[in-house]
Amino acid sequence: MKKELVPSWLELLLTTQFFTICMSHLSSARNECNLFCIDCEAPQVAFCYYCRQRHHSTHRVIQVRRSSYHDVVRVAELHDILDISDVQTYVINSATVVFLNERPQQQRVCGVSVVKASSSSYSCESCNRALLDAFRFCSLGCNLKGIKEDMETTVVMGNKTDYTSNDDDMDLSTGSTANTENNRESYSDAEYCEKPPPTKTTRHRRKGIPRRAPFF
Incomplete structure:
Protein backbone atom coordinates (compact mmCIF):
# COMPACT_ATOMS: atom_id res chain seq x y z
CA MET A 1 0.00 0.00 0.00
CA LYS A 2 1.52 3.31 -1.07
CA LYS A 3 0.89 6.54 0.83
CA GLU A 4 -0.75 8.19 -2.16
CA LEU A 5 -3.19 5.23 -2.41
CA VAL A 6 -4.37 5.26 1.23
CA PRO A 7 -8.14 5.86 1.25
CA SER A 8 -9.79 8.07 3.84
CA TRP A 9 -11.98 5.26 5.18
CA LEU A 10 -9.15 2.84 6.03
CA THR A 16 -14.31 0.23 14.30
CA GLN A 17 -15.55 -2.38 16.78
CA PHE A 18 -17.24 -5.32 15.07
CA PHE A 19 -19.34 -8.31 16.15
CA THR A 20 -21.58 -6.47 18.55
CA ILE A 21 -25.37 -6.97 18.60
CA CYS A 22 -27.39 -4.52 16.53
CA MET A 23 -29.66 -2.61 18.89
CA SER A 24 -32.20 -2.03 16.09
CA HIS A 25 -32.66 -5.75 15.40
CA LEU A 26 -32.36 -7.47 18.76
CA SER A 27 -34.91 -10.16 17.98
CA SER A 28 -33.56 -10.99 14.50
CA ALA A 29 -31.36 -13.96 13.70
CA ARG A 30 -28.63 -12.17 11.71
CA ASN A 31 -28.17 -9.17 13.99
CA GLU A 32 -24.39 -9.34 14.31
CA CYS A 33 -22.65 -6.10 13.28
CA ASN A 34 -19.91 -7.29 10.93
CA LEU A 35 -20.40 -4.97 7.93
CA PHE A 36 -18.67 -1.68 7.05
CA CYS A 37 -19.61 0.83 4.35
CA ILE A 38 -16.78 2.58 2.49
CA ASP A 39 -19.08 5.01 0.66
CA CYS A 40 -20.51 6.74 3.76
CA GLU A 41 -18.21 9.66 4.56
CA ALA A 42 -19.80 10.47 7.93
CA PRO A 43 -18.44 8.66 11.03
CA GLN A 44 -20.27 5.40 11.40
CA VAL A 45 -20.36 2.16 13.34
CA ALA A 46 -20.56 -1.41 12.12
CA PHE A 47 -24.01 -2.56 11.07
CA CYS A 48 -25.84 -5.83 10.53
CA TYR A 49 -27.37 -7.58 7.52
CA TYR A 50 -30.77 -5.90 7.97
CA CYS A 51 -29.27 -2.41 8.27
CA ARG A 52 -27.47 -3.00 5.01
CA GLN A 53 -30.69 -3.85 3.20
CA ARG A 54 -32.32 -0.70 4.53
CA HIS A 55 -29.58 1.96 4.43
CA HIS A 56 -26.67 0.69 2.30
CA SER A 57 -28.24 -1.32 -0.46
CA THR A 58 -26.46 0.66 -3.21
CA HIS A 59 -23.17 1.23 -1.35
CA ARG A 60 -19.90 -0.66 -1.37
CA VAL A 61 -19.83 -2.76 1.79
CA ILE A 62 -17.02 -4.83 3.34
CA GLN A 63 -17.80 -7.88 5.44
CA VAL A 64 -15.49 -8.50 8.38
CA ARG A 65 -14.95 -12.06 9.57
CA ARG A 66 -13.37 -13.66 12.62
CA SER A 67 -10.33 -15.92 12.87
CA SER A 68 -9.05 -16.89 16.33
CA TYR A 69 -10.78 -13.85 17.84
CA HIS A 70 -9.14 -11.50 15.34
CA ASP A 71 -10.80 -9.54 12.53
CA VAL A 72 -10.00 -10.49 8.94
CA VAL A 73 -11.23 -9.46 5.50
CA ARG A 74 -11.20 -11.51 2.34
CA VAL A 75 -8.69 -10.40 -0.26
CA ALA A 76 -11.39 -10.72 -2.93
CA LEU A 82 -7.08 -1.15 -1.80
CA ASP A 83 -3.43 -1.93 -2.53
CA ILE A 84 -2.50 -4.84 -0.19
CA SER A 85 0.61 -6.01 -2.05
CA ASP A 86 2.83 -5.45 1.04
CA VAL A 87 0.57 -7.33 3.51
CA GLN A 88 0.92 -11.00 4.41
CA THR A 89 -2.07 -13.09 3.27
CA TYR A 90 -3.39 -16.24 4.90
CA VAL A 91 -5.70 -19.02 3.76
CA GLN A 105 2.76 -12.12 19.97
CA GLN A 106 2.87 -13.41 23.55
CA GLN A 107 1.40 -16.65 24.82
CA ARG A 108 0.63 -17.38 28.47
CA VAL A 109 2.09 -20.59 29.88
CA CYS A 110 1.24 -21.25 33.53
CA GLY A 111 0.42 -17.57 34.01
CA VAL A 112 3.71 -16.38 32.49
CA SER A 113 3.90 -14.50 29.17
CA VAL A 114 6.16 -16.24 26.68
CA VAL A 115 7.12 -15.08 23.20
CA LYS A 116 6.82 -17.90 20.69
CA ALA A 117 10.05 -18.51 18.82
CA SER A 118 9.98 -18.75 15.05
CA SER A 119 12.44 -19.93 12.43
CA SER A 120 11.00 -17.67 9.72
CA SER A 121 13.43 -15.38 7.90
CA TYR A 122 10.74 -12.77 7.24
CA SER A 123 9.25 -10.37 9.77
CA CYS A 124 6.84 -7.44 9.89
CA GLU A 125 8.63 -4.10 9.60
CA SER A 126 6.26 -2.53 12.13
CA CYS A 127 5.70 -5.09 14.93
CA ASN A 128 8.43 -7.64 14.06
CA ARG A 129 5.96 -10.54 13.86
CA ALA A 130 7.29 -13.52 11.93
CA LEU A 131 5.81 -13.82 8.43
CA LEU A 132 5.29 -16.84 6.22
CA ASP A 133 6.37 -15.18 2.98
CA ALA A 134 8.38 -12.21 1.75
CA PHE A 135 5.89 -9.50 2.73
CA ARG A 136 6.60 -6.28 4.62
CA PHE A 137 3.68 -6.18 7.06
CA CYS A 138 1.49 -8.65 8.92
CA SER A 139 -1.75 -6.63 8.79
CA LEU A 140 -3.43 -3.58 7.31
CA GLY A 141 -2.88 -1.71 10.58
CA CYS A 142 0.88 -2.30 10.52
CA ASN A 143 0.97 -1.27 6.87
CA LEU A 144 -0.76 2.02 7.66
CA LYS A 145 1.59 2.60 10.60
CA GLY A 146 4.59 2.08 8.35
CA ILE A 147 3.24 4.59 5.83
CA LYS A 148 2.77 7.22 8.56
CA GLU A 149 6.33 6.71 9.79
CA ASP A 150 7.66 7.12 6.24
CA MET A 151 5.69 10.35 5.86
CA GLU A 152 7.04 11.73 9.15
CA THR A 153 10.58 10.87 8.11
CA THR A 154 10.06 12.64 4.78
CA VAL A 155 8.78 15.78 6.53
CA VAL A 156 11.76 15.85 8.91
CA MET A 157 14.26 15.40 6.09
CA GLY A 158 12.53 18.15 4.08
CA ASN A 159 12.81 20.65 6.96
CA LYS A 160 16.56 20.25 7.37
CA THR A 161 18.58 23.43 6.52
CA ASP A 162 21.76 23.17 4.49
CA TYR A 163 24.46 25.24 6.13
CA THR A 164 27.25 24.15 3.81
CA SER A 165 27.20 27.25 1.63
CA ASN A 166 27.23 29.56 4.67
CA ASP A 167 30.18 27.73 6.16
CA ASP A 168 32.02 27.95 2.87
CA ASP A 169 31.34 31.65 2.61
CA MET A 170 32.51 32.11 6.17
CA ASP A 171 35.71 30.22 5.49
CA LEU A 172 36.36 32.23 2.36
CA SER A 173 35.71 35.47 4.17
CA THR A 174 37.97 34.49 7.06
CA GLY A 175 40.66 33.38 4.67
CA SER A 176 40.44 36.63 2.76
CA THR A 177 40.72 38.64 5.96
CA ALA A 178 43.69 36.59 7.09
CA ASN A 179 45.42 37.10 3.76
CA THR A 180 44.82 40.83 3.95
CA GLU A 181 46.34 40.99 7.41
CA ASN A 182 49.36 39.00 6.23
CA ASN A 183 49.79 41.36 3.27
CA ARG A 184 49.64 44.37 5.56
CA GLU A 185 52.24 42.88 7.84
CA SER A 186 54.52 42.06 4.90
CA TYR A 187 54.09 45.53 3.46
CA SER A 188 54.82 47.16 6.79
CA ASP A 189 57.94 45.06 7.24
CA ALA A 190 59.18 45.95 3.78
CA GLU A 191 58.44 49.57 4.38
CA TYR A 192 60.33 49.47 7.65
CA CYS A 193 63.33 47.83 6.04
CA GLU A 194 63.53 50.43 3.28
CA LYS A 195 63.86 53.36 5.70
CA PRO A 196 67.54 54.56 5.92
CA PRO A 197 69.13 54.40 9.35
CA PRO A 198 69.22 57.70 11.23
CA THR A 199 72.40 59.83 10.74
CA LYS A 200 74.52 60.33 13.85
CA THR A 201 75.55 63.92 14.54
CA THR A 202 78.83 64.51 16.39
CA ARG A 203 78.82 67.38 18.78
CA HIS A 204 82.25 69.23 18.83
CA ARG A 205 83.43 70.90 21.93
CA ARG A 206 84.39 74.53 21.47
CA LYS A 207 88.18 75.12 21.62
CA GLY A 208 90.01 78.00 23.19
CA ILE A 209 89.21 80.49 25.89
CA PRO A 210 85.99 82.35 25.46
CA ARG A 211 86.37 86.00 24.88
CA ARG A 212 84.28 88.40 26.80
CA ALA A 213 83.41 91.94 26.06
CA PRO A 214 85.41 94.44 28.09
CA PHE A 215 83.77 96.36 30.87
CA PHE A 216 83.88 100.10 30.44
Whole structure:
Protein backbone atom coordinates (compact mmCIF):
# COMPACT_ATOMS: atom_id res chain seq x y z
CA MET A 1 0.00 0.00 0.00
CA LYS A 2 1.52 3.31 -1.07
CA LYS A 3 0.89 6.54 0.83
CA GLU A 4 -0.75 8.19 -2.16
CA LEU A 5 -3.19 5.23 -2.41
CA VAL A 6 -4.37 5.26 1.23
CA PRO A 7 -8.14 5.86 1.25
CA SER A 8 -9.79 8.07 3.84
CA TRP A 9 -11.98 5.26 5.18
CA LEU A 10 -9.15 2.84 6.03
CA GLU A 11 -8.23 4.25 9.43
CA LEU A 12 -11.91 4.33 10.41
CA LEU A 13 -12.24 0.67 9.39
CA LEU A 14 -9.28 -0.30 11.58
CA THR A 15 -10.71 1.45 14.66
CA THR A 16 -14.31 0.23 14.30
CA GLN A 17 -15.55 -2.38 16.78
CA PHE A 18 -17.24 -5.32 15.07
CA PHE A 19 -19.34 -8.31 16.15
CA THR A 20 -21.58 -6.47 18.55
CA ILE A 21 -25.37 -6.97 18.60
CA CYS A 22 -27.39 -4.52 16.53
CA MET A 23 -29.66 -2.61 18.89
CA SER A 24 -32.20 -2.03 16.09
CA HIS A 25 -32.66 -5.75 15.40
CA LEU A 26 -32.36 -7.47 18.76
CA SER A 27 -34.91 -10.16 17.98
CA SER A 28 -33.56 -10.99 14.50
CA ALA A 29 -31.36 -13.96 13.70
CA ARG A 30 -28.63 -12.17 11.71
CA ASN A 31 -28.17 -9.17 13.99
CA GLU A 32 -24.39 -9.34 14.31
CA CYS A 33 -22.65 -6.10 13.28
CA ASN A 34 -19.91 -7.29 10.93
CA LEU A 35 -20.40 -4.97 7.93
CA PHE A 36 -18.67 -1.68 7.05
CA CYS A 37 -19.61 0.83 4.35
CA ILE A 38 -16.78 2.58 2.49
CA ASP A 39 -19.08 5.01 0.66
CA CYS A 40 -20.51 6.74 3.76
CA GLU A 41 -18.21 9.66 4.56
CA ALA A 42 -19.80 10.47 7.93
CA PRO A 43 -18.44 8.66 11.03
CA GLN A 44 -20.27 5.40 11.40
CA VAL A 45 -20.36 2.16 13.34
CA ALA A 46 -20.56 -1.41 12.12
CA PHE A 47 -24.01 -2.56 11.07
CA CYS A 48 -25.84 -5.83 10.53
CA TYR A 49 -27.37 -7.58 7.52
CA TYR A 50 -30.77 -5.90 7.97
CA CYS A 51 -29.27 -2.41 8.27
CA ARG A 52 -27.47 -3.00 5.01
CA GLN A 53 -30.69 -3.85 3.20
CA ARG A 54 -32.32 -0.70 4.53
CA HIS A 55 -29.58 1.96 4.43
CA HIS A 56 -26.67 0.69 2.30
CA SER A 57 -28.24 -1.32 -0.46
CA THR A 58 -26.46 0.66 -3.21
CA HIS A 59 -23.17 1.23 -1.35
CA ARG A 60 -19.90 -0.66 -1.37
CA VAL A 61 -19.83 -2.76 1.79
CA ILE A 62 -17.02 -4.83 3.34
CA GLN A 63 -17.80 -7.88 5.44
CA VAL A 64 -15.49 -8.50 8.38
CA ARG A 65 -14.95 -12.06 9.57
CA ARG A 66 -13.37 -13.66 12.62
CA SER A 67 -10.33 -15.92 12.87
CA SER A 68 -9.05 -16.89 16.33
CA TYR A 69 -10.78 -13.85 17.84
CA HIS A 70 -9.14 -11.50 15.34
CA ASP A 71 -10.80 -9.54 12.53
CA VAL A 72 -10.00 -10.49 8.94
CA VAL A 73 -11.23 -9.46 5.50
CA ARG A 74 -11.20 -11.51 2.34
CA VAL A 75 -8.69 -10.40 -0.26
CA ALA A 76 -11.39 -10.72 -2.93
CA GLU A 77 -13.25 -7.81 -1.31
CA LEU A 78 -10.20 -5.54 -1.16
CA HIS A 79 -8.08 -6.07 -4.27
CA ASP A 80 -10.18 -3.66 -6.38
CA ILE A 81 -10.33 -0.86 -3.76
CA LEU A 82 -7.08 -1.15 -1.80
CA ASP A 83 -3.43 -1.93 -2.53
CA ILE A 84 -2.50 -4.84 -0.19
CA SER A 85 0.61 -6.01 -2.05
CA ASP A 86 2.83 -5.45 1.04
CA VAL A 87 0.57 -7.33 3.51
CA GLN A 88 0.92 -11.00 4.41
CA THR A 89 -2.07 -13.09 3.27
CA TYR A 90 -3.39 -16.24 4.90
CA VAL A 91 -5.70 -19.02 3.76
CA ILE A 92 -8.48 -19.63 6.29
CA ASN A 93 -11.47 -21.87 5.50
CA SER A 94 -10.40 -22.02 1.84
CA ALA A 95 -10.47 -18.22 1.56
CA THR A 96 -7.46 -15.89 1.24
CA VAL A 97 -7.66 -13.19 3.92
CA VAL A 98 -5.65 -10.40 5.54
CA PHE A 99 -5.77 -9.35 9.18
CA LEU A 100 -7.03 -5.88 10.00
CA ASN A 101 -4.81 -5.11 12.98
CA GLU A 102 -1.65 -6.23 14.73
CA ARG A 103 -2.02 -9.37 16.87
CA PRO A 104 -0.40 -10.03 20.27
CA GLN A 105 2.76 -12.12 19.97
CA GLN A 106 2.87 -13.41 23.55
CA GLN A 107 1.40 -16.65 24.82
CA ARG A 108 0.63 -17.38 28.47
CA VAL A 109 2.09 -20.59 29.88
CA CYS A 110 1.24 -21.25 33.53
CA GLY A 111 0.42 -17.57 34.01
CA VAL A 112 3.71 -16.38 32.49
CA SER A 113 3.90 -14.50 29.17
CA VAL A 114 6.16 -16.24 26.68
CA VAL A 115 7.12 -15.08 23.20
CA LYS A 116 6.82 -17.90 20.69
CA ALA A 117 10.05 -18.51 18.82
CA SER A 118 9.98 -18.75 15.05
CA SER A 119 12.44 -19.93 12.43
CA SER A 120 11.00 -17.67 9.72
CA SER A 121 13.43 -15.38 7.90
CA TYR A 122 10.74 -12.77 7.24
CA SER A 123 9.25 -10.37 9.77
CA CYS A 124 6.84 -7.44 9.89
CA GLU A 125 8.63 -4.10 9.60
CA SER A 126 6.26 -2.53 12.13
CA CYS A 127 5.70 -5.09 14.93
CA ASN A 128 8.43 -7.64 14.06
CA ARG A 129 5.96 -10.54 13.86
CA ALA A 130 7.29 -13.52 11.93
CA LEU A 131 5.81 -13.82 8.43
CA LEU A 132 5.29 -16.84 6.22
CA ASP A 133 6.37 -15.18 2.98
CA ALA A 134 8.38 -12.21 1.75
CA PHE A 135 5.89 -9.50 2.73
CA ARG A 136 6.60 -6.28 4.62
CA PHE A 137 3.68 -6.18 7.06
CA CYS A 138 1.49 -8.65 8.92
CA SER A 139 -1.75 -6.63 8.79
CA LEU A 140 -3.43 -3.58 7.31
CA GLY A 141 -2.88 -1.71 10.58
CA CYS A 142 0.88 -2.30 10.52
CA ASN A 143 0.97 -1.27 6.87
CA LEU A 144 -0.76 2.02 7.66
CA LYS A 145 1.59 2.60 10.60
CA GLY A 146 4.59 2.08 8.35
CA ILE A 147 3.24 4.59 5.83
CA LYS A 148 2.77 7.22 8.56
CA GLU A 149 6.33 6.71 9.79
CA ASP A 150 7.66 7.12 6.24
CA MET A 151 5.69 10.35 5.86
CA GLU A 152 7.04 11.73 9.15
CA THR A 153 10.58 10.87 8.11
CA THR A 154 10.06 12.64 4.78
CA VAL A 155 8.78 15.78 6.53
CA VAL A 156 11.76 15.85 8.91
CA MET A 157 14.26 15.40 6.09
CA GLY A 158 12.53 18.15 4.08
CA ASN A 159 12.81 20.65 6.96
CA LYS A 160 16.56 20.25 7.37
CA THR A 161 18.58 23.43 6.52
CA ASP A 162 21.76 23.17 4.49
CA TYR A 163 24.46 25.24 6.13
CA THR A 164 27.25 24.15 3.81
CA SER A 165 27.20 27.25 1.63
CA ASN A 166 27.23 29.56 4.67
CA ASP A 167 30.18 27.73 6.16
CA ASP A 168 32.02 27.95 2.87
CA ASP A 169 31.34 31.65 2.61
CA MET A 170 32.51 32.11 6.17
CA ASP A 171 35.71 30.22 5.49
CA LEU A 172 36.36 32.23 2.36
CA SER A 173 35.71 35.47 4.17
CA THR A 174 37.97 34.49 7.06
CA GLY A 175 40.66 33.38 4.67
CA SER A 176 40.44 36.63 2.76
CA THR A 177 40.72 38.64 5.96
CA ALA A 178 43.69 36.59 7.09
CA ASN A 179 45.42 37.10 3.76
CA THR A 180 44.82 40.83 3.95
CA GLU A 181 46.34 40.99 7.41
CA ASN A 182 49.36 39.00 6.23
CA ASN A 183 49.79 41.36 3.27
CA ARG A 184 49.64 44.37 5.56
CA GLU A 185 52.24 42.88 7.84
CA SER A 186 54.52 42.06 4.90
CA TYR A 187 54.09 45.53 3.46
CA SER A 188 54.82 47.16 6.79
CA ASP A 189 57.94 45.06 7.24
CA ALA A 190 59.18 45.95 3.78
CA GLU A 191 58.44 49.57 4.38
CA TYR A 192 60.33 49.47 7.65
CA CYS A 193 63.33 47.83 6.04
CA GLU A 194 63.53 50.43 3.28
CA LYS A 195 63.86 53.36 5.70
CA PRO A 196 67.54 54.56 5.92
CA PRO A 197 69.13 54.40 9.35
CA PRO A 198 69.22 57.70 11.23
CA THR A 199 72.40 59.83 10.74
CA LYS A 200 74.52 60.33 13.85
CA THR A 201 75.55 63.92 14.54
CA THR A 202 78.83 64.51 16.39
CA ARG A 203 78.82 67.38 18.78
CA HIS A 204 82.25 69.23 18.83
CA ARG A 205 83.43 70.90 21.93
CA ARG A 206 84.39 74.53 21.47
CA LYS A 207 88.18 75.12 21.62
CA GLY A 208 90.01 78.00 23.19
CA ILE A 209 89.21 80.49 25.89
CA PRO A 210 85.99 82.35 25.46
CA ARG A 211 86.37 86.00 24.88
CA ARG A 212 84.28 88.40 26.80
CA ALA A 213 83.41 91.94 26.06
CA PRO A 214 85.41 94.44 28.09
CA PHE A 215 83.77 96.36 30.87
CA PHE A 216 83.88 100.10 30.44
